[in-house]
Amino acid sequence: MIREVAIVGAGWSGFRSITPDLSYKELMYEAAVQAYEEAGIDPRRDVDSFVTVAEDYNEGTSIFDEYVPDQLGALHRPVHTISGEGIHGLAAAVMQILTGRFDIVVVEGHSKASNILTLPYILAFAFDPVFNRPLAAHPYYVAGMEMMRYLVETGTTHRECACVVAKNRNNALLNPLAGFGAAISVDDVLASEPVAEPLKRLECAGHSDGAIVFVLAESATARALTDAPIWVRGVGWANDTFWLESRSWGLARYARDAAQMAYRTAGIKSPRAEIDFAEVDDTFAYKELQHLEALGLCPPGAAGEWTAAGGTELSGEFPVNPSGGALGEGHLLDATGLARALEVVLQLRGEAGQRQIADPEVGLAFGWRGVPTTGGAAVILTN
Amino acid sequence: MSRNRVAIVGAGMTKFVRRAQETAKELAWEAAHLALESCEMTLDDVDAVVIGTAPDAFDGVHMKSEYLSDGCGAWGKPVMRGYVGGGTGVFAPIQGWYHVASGLFDTVLVICEEKMSSCQPHPQAAFLTIFDHTTERPLKPNLLWIFALEMNAYMNRYGLDKRDIATVSVKNKRNAADHPAALLGDPNITVEDVLNSEVLAWPVQRLDVSPVTDGAVAVVMCAEHVARRATNKPVWIEGVGWSLDTAYWTNRDLSYPVYVEEAARMAYEMAGITEPRKQIHIAEPYDPFDYKELHHLEGLLLFDRGKAPEAAAAGVTQRDGDLPVCPSGGLLGVGNPIAAAGLMKVAEIFWQLRQEAGARQVPGRPKRGLAQAWGDLMQVGTVVVMGV
Numbered sequence: 212m213i214r215e216v217a218i219v220g221a222g223w224s225g226f227r228s229i230t231p232d233l234s235y236k237e238l239m240y241e242a243a244v245q246a247y248e249e250a251g252i253d254p255r256r257d258v259d260s261f262v263t264v265a266e267d268y269n270e271g272t273s274i275f276d277e278y279v280p281d282q283l284g285a286l287h288r289p290v291h292t293i294s295g296e297g298i299h300g301l302a303a304a305v306m307q308i309l310t311g312r313f314d315i316v317v318v319e320g321h322s323k324a325s326n327i328l329t330l331p332y333i334l335a336f337a338f339d340p341v342f343n344r345p346l347a348a349h350p351y352y353v354a355g356m357e358m359m360r361y362l363v364e365t366g367t368t369h370r371e372c373a374c375v376v377a378k379n380r381n382n383a384l385l386n387p388l389a390g391f392g393a394a395i396s397v398d399d400v401l402a403s404e405p406v407a408e409p410l411k412r413l414e415c416a417g418h419s420d421g422a423i424v425f426v427l428a429e430s431a432t433a434r435a436l437t438d439a440p441i442w443v444r445g446v447g448w449a450n451d452t453f454w455l456e457s458r459s460w461g462l463a464r465y466a467r468d469a470a471q472m473a474y475r476t477a478g479i480k481s482p483r484a485e486i487d488f489a490e491v492d493d494t495f496a497y498k499e500l501q502h503l504e505a506l507g508l509c510p511p512g513a514a515g516e517w518t519a520a521g522g523t524e525l526s527g528e529f530p531v532n533p534s535g536g537a538l539g540e541g542h543l544l545d546a547t548g549l550a551r552a553l554e555v556v557l558q559l560r561g562e563a564g565q566r567q568i569a570d571p572e573v574g575l576a577f578g579w580r581g582v583p584t585t586g587g588a589a590v591i592l593t594n
Numbered sequence: 595m596s597r598n599r600v601a602i603v604g605a606g607m608t609k610f611v612r613r614a615q616e617t618a619k620e621l622a623w624e625a626a627h628l629a630l631e632s633c634e635m636t637l638d639d640v641d642a643v644v645i646g647t648a649p650d651a652f653d654g655v656h657m658k659s660e661y662l663s664d665g666c667g668a669w670g671k672p673v674m675r676g677y678v679g680g681g682t683g684v685f686a687p688i689q690g691w692y693h694v695a696s697g698l699f700d701t702v703l704v705i706c707e708e709k710m711s712s713c714q715p716h717p718q719a720a721f722l723t724i725f726d727h728t729t730e731r732p733l734k735p736n737l738l739w740i741f742a743l744e745m746n747a748y749m750n751r752y753g754l755d756k757r758d759i760a761t762v763s764v765k766n767k768r769n770a771a772d773h774p775a776a777l778l779g780d781p782n783i784t785v786e787d788v789l790n791s792e793v794l795a796w797p798v799q800r801l802d803v804s805p806v807t808d809g810a811v812a813v814v815m816c817a818e819h820v821a822r823r824a825t826n827k828p829v830w831i832e833g834v835g836w837s838l839d840t841a842y843w844t845n846r847d848l849s850y851p852v853y854v855e856e857a858a859r860m861a862y863e864m865a866g867i868t869e870p871r872k873q874i875h876i877a878e879p880y881d882p883f884d885y886k887e888l889h890h891l892e893g894l895l896l897f898d899r900g901k902a903p904e905a906a907a908a909g910v911t912q913r914d915g916d917l918p919v920c921p922s923g924g925l926l927g928v929g930n931p932i933a934a935a936g937l938m939k940v941a942e943i944f945w946q947l948r949q950e951a952g953a954r955q956v957p958g959r960p961k962r963g964l965a966q967a968w969g970d971l972m973q974v975g976t977v978v979v980m981g982v
Contacts, residue, residue, distance in 0.1 A: 268656040273649035273723040274679035277970040278841045287856055290838035290974075291685060292677040294659055299674050303689070309696035310598070312864065336656035341617070446698075448672045452664045468670060476698065584660040586673070 215430035216308045217440035218592070220250025221556050225421025226540050228390050229325040235270075235422075239321050240282040242422035247284070250426040250436055252315065254284030258426075259313040261290040264300035264320040264545045268333050271326065283319060283424075295448075296578040297423070297549030298588035302446040304427050314432045320546030321422035330418065338583055343455055351415065353582040355407025357460050358497040362409070364461030364512075367500060369409055371515030373400035375496040376413055378524055379532050383539025385525075385566040390419055391539050400496070414496035419541025423549040425556075441556050444573070444591045445477025451585035458585055463498075465587040466505035466577060473575070473589040474507075482507045486591070487571040488529060488558065490551035492579040493536040502577055503531065506589070525566060533558060533566050548578020552590055559594040600694040601821035601828035602687070602980065604633030604814035605941040610777045610929030613711040614808035618653055619665025621810040622707040625934075626667050629703070629812035633824050640814075641699040643668040645675045646686030646706035648932035648969075651720035652713045666705045678836065679724070680882070680969025682706065683811075683936015684976040688834040690815040691978075700817045707810040708931035717806055724971065726841070738803070742795035744848040744972060745885045749797065751849035752900030756797055758907040760788035762884035763801050765912060766920050770927025772953035777807055777929035788884075804882045807929035811937040813944065827948045832962070833867065833979035835860030843971040854893030854968060857975035861964075862895075865979040870895050874979070875960035876946055877917060878939035880967045881924040890966055891919065893975065918956040921946060936967035940978055947982045 222245030224238045233241075247254055254261075261283055265275040272278060276292040279285065293300040297320040304316040327333055331349055338344040361367065374397055383392035395413070403413040433440040449468030452458045470482070479485045489508060493499035500514035508529065509517050517523060523531035534540055534554035543550050555574035557563045573593045580586040606628025608614075608621050616624065622645075630636060643666050645659040655661045659675035666673065676682070676689040683706050690704040710717045718736060725731045748754065763783075770779035783801075791801040814824075821828040837856035839846065858870070867873045879890035888902035896917060897905055905911065911919035922928055922942035925935045943963035945951040962981040968974065 266657055267650045267723075271723075272727060273651045273720060274677070274970055276678055276838065277724065277973060278726070280838045281840055281842070285838065286840050287837055287853065289836045289857075289860065290678075291689075291836065294657070294675045294677045303674065303676070303692075306692045306696035306698060309698065310692050312695075333656060336650075336654060337660065339661065340653070340655060448674065449670065450660070450663050450668050450673050452669045453660055454664065464670070469672075472672060580657065580660065584657060586660055586663075 214309050214311065216305050216427055216443045217430065217433035218425050218443065218556055219428045219433050219436045219440055220246040220426030221553055222246030222249065222424045223388065223421060223553060226388050226390055226419040226543060228417060228419055228541060230420040235321055235323040236282045238420065238422040239319060242424040243283050243319065246424040246426050252426060258288065258315050258317050260307050260316045261285040261288060262293055262300045262304045262316065262318045263290065264293050264295065264297050266294050266545055268336060269327065269544050296580050296586060296588045297546045298552060298576060298578040298590050299448055301425065301552060301590055302448055302588060305443055305446050308427060308429050315426065315428045318425045318427065320549040322543035322546050323420050324418035324544055325420050349407065350582050351410065352407045353455065354495045355410045358410050358495065360460035361497055361501050366512055367515035369401065370397060371519045372414060372496045372500060373397045374519045375493060375499045376400045376538055379493060379536040379538040382525055382533055382566060383535025386535050386539065389535040389540040391417055391541050392535060410495060416494050416537035416542040419543055421543050421546065423546050423553055439560055441559050442593050444593050445473040445479065446590050447472025447476065448588035453585065455583060463501045463505040465585045466502045469587045469589045470506040473591050477591045486573045486575050488533060488568055489531050489575040490534060490554045491531060491577040493532055493538050494542055494579065494581055496538065498579065499531065499536065506577060530568050533563065533568060548576065548588060551576040551578055555592050559592060598695045598697055599818040600691045600831045601816055601818065602813050602944050603816050603821050603824040603828055604629045604635065605944045606632055607775055607811040607938060607941060608809050609775045610807045610809040610931060612777065612807065614709060618707055618709045619662060621709060621808065622662050622665040622705050625810035625812040626703060626705050629814050633814050635814060637667045639701050640667060640671065640703045642693055642702045643671055643673040644686055644689045644693060644702055644704045645673060646682040646933040646937065648679060648682055648708055649720055651723055652710050652717055654712065662707060667703060678969055678974045678976060680932055681967045681974040681976040682933040682969065684940060684965050684967035684978055685836060686937055687813060687815065687940050687978055688836060688976060691831045691834055694815055694817050700820045702815045703812060704815055705810065705812040706933040706937040708934045709808045710806045710931060711808050738795045738798055741883055742798045745797050747848040748885055748889055754903050757785060757789065758903035759885045759888060760785045761907045762881065762887045763788045763926050766881060766924040766926040769913060769921055769954065770923025773923045773928050776923050776927055778805055778927050779923060798883065802884045804925035804930035807931040809929060809931040809934045811934045811941055813937065813941060829944045829947050829980050829982055831978060832981045833861035833865030835977045837975050839973045841971060843973060848972065850899060851889055851893040851975060853973060854890055854966065854975035855895065857977040858894045861977040861979045867979065874962055874964050876921065876943065876956055876963040877919050878922060878942055878965040879919065881920055881926050882930055884926060887920060890968060894966060913956050921954050921956050939965040943980050947980060
């Protein structure tokens with residue numbers, strides 16, 4: 212990167228499966244105040260630009276950035292929405308700082324999933340209105356079909372996928388932010404009812420409410436604000452095709468391309484050797500395995516075996532989703548990738564409590580936009 | 595200036611029409627194709643894609659940029675959608691600017707697409723969902739009502755004559771008669787026509803308002819070393835600015851768009867502009883309603899507060915006036931496919947500064963122009979200053 216960018220403040224509210232006591236504005240306010248306090252900044256005076264991540268249909272409001280500035284302290288300031296994954300928003304903030312025109316940029320993402328009474332029906336509106344939506348199937352059928360293809364192409368077993376769930380939900384027991392921690396076994400997962408064969412109920416992340424705010428700053432400002440900046444070494448994002456009929460089903464091409472860009476910008480040649488741990492999208496259990504392979508963190512088809520052997524556990528050689536991931540924390544809609552990045556920040560600062568990994572130096576966070584999309588974004592952070 | 599200079603090197607647009615037969619993806623593809631062809635590039639030259647499109651509610655498609663992505667040529671590429679409601683069309687090139695100015699990308703394709711006709715019987719129903727779900731939506735507000743409030747506030751504050759405001763609609767619809775992609779060009783329209791048109795919500799009348807439209811516009815933005823190879827007439831992005839006011843629009847003074855002034859000051863500072871009235875030669879402010887063009891010209895500091903209407907009536911903003919404003923025909927004449935309309939303004943400045951605007955070309959070889967859009971709940975201003 213031409214100009215160095217660091218995360219100098221992080222704040223969050225949640226995560227909980229319902230938050231009847233807090234509006235989305237209050238969730239955002241809580242997270243923002245924490246992030247600003249940590250960075251020691253006044254948003255009205257010090258922040259040059261704000262990026263908020265939101266999709267209208269998840270909010271039930273069109274043009275959601277209308278309702279963002281007041282609770283972020285962003286009135287009369289540059290504010291814009293990224294309708295994308297949380298890490299897309301992070302990348303937008305990084306780009307703004309790299310231009311040299313902005314020293315401090317704030318990124319916000321949130322979820323009020325509990326307000327959405329008919330989430331699968333909302334998600335169904337993301338399908339091609341002519342070719343796919345008339346099929347009127349539950350949107351997770353796409354995940355079921357993709358999982359089937361992934362298992363066939365790679366020889367991964369269903370049992371190995373279930374290991375991801377057992378690992379992540381057990382990790383979540385050590386994470387006070389996570390609402391889905393559980394001491395469950397691989398057999399519990401395999402015994403849960405099917406959602407879209409072969410995908411089982413316990414292999415799908417539940418949903419959480421919450422908000423996450425990051426304060427990013429260019430290097431000189433970052434060093435002045437904190438003794439422990441978390442540096443953004445690389446960012447990358449990419450899409451495969453939107454067409455269900457012509458996309459790559461076994462290989463998560465979007466993750467491969469996003470990672471290649473992130474590694475290029477970070478100057479990383481051998482990711483497995485140079486990265487210490489990862490937080491990767493696990494909206495569905497098989498996705499963690501598919502993403503690990505596409506990200507180049509293990510050979511194609513090897514992620515299942517690696518996981519079953521314990522290599523990605525908290526105590527393993529390469530911890531994956533020490534936070535518990537989306538399976539353990541709950542899926543935070545557009546903010547899910549920011550939750551992945553938040554855990555990387557906490558681990559790199561040594562603030563991850565009982566789930567702390569020993570002396571990590573480089574971590575990767577990867578977010579996916581969920582079915583039926585092929586949009587993904589990655590960020591590489593270092594302390 | 596930022597460390598990397600950024601130029602627009604190509605632009606293209608579809609016809610703006612009331613009901614396009616093409617799908618949203620096809621509209622986006624057509625605009626992208628024309629923009630790339632105009633600078634002799636192909637998708638292989640494009641490093642990243644920026645998509646601008648306004649509410650998903652128009653199309654009834656959730657995560658609309660994912661749906662649009664392959665029509666926008668984003669297959670296998672980094673693609674991102676920035677979004678600030680009606681201000682999106684001028685924000686998308688700002689986003690294109692920061693993609694390139696960051697040094698991460700050399701060439702970015704910026705596409706804005708809108709298909710409002712999918713929303714039946716009228717997109718006004720979709721606009722209901724932009725209001726606060728608790729305090730405002732139960733009142734079933736209509737955009738025309740709130741703009742009537744704003745227009746009233748503006749007229750009362752300065753004692754304005756509606757006849758002066760109507761000259762904006764006449765100018766823009768006449769200008770649009772020279773635009774090959776325009777929906778509502780009319781060389782013979784008069785002030786009387788506007789003043790005698792149907793009252794929708796006083797003081798807003800039918801011909802004060804831009805139409806519901808389908809269309810798409812694309813521009814190609816490059817880093818300096820690519821731009822110099824791509825064309826001998828690059829148009830540089832000299833300044834960008836954007837600003838957002840409170841969601842509680844009912845608590846604000848609607849007679850002056852302070853958020854536009856803030857966006858303009860940010861862009862002027864970056865462009866090194868100290869005297870905008872001398873240094874801006876041509877302007878494309880956002881004109882979904884005729885009074886909005888005047889309102890925005892004042893917010894852009896190009897006229898004193900309350901003085902833009904009489905200047906417009908005196909012909910200052912005509913194509914051959916001292917400050918040509920909306921020579922394209924604007925939203926009132928060319929049409930208003932929300933996000934695409936804003937980028938159409940950027941494309942018009944691009945063509946005007948390159949002397950390629952044909953019958954719409956303003957005299958005097960302008961060197962610097964400005965495009966501005968506005969959106970959300972009368973809340974956001976987006977400004978791009980371009981120069982040759």
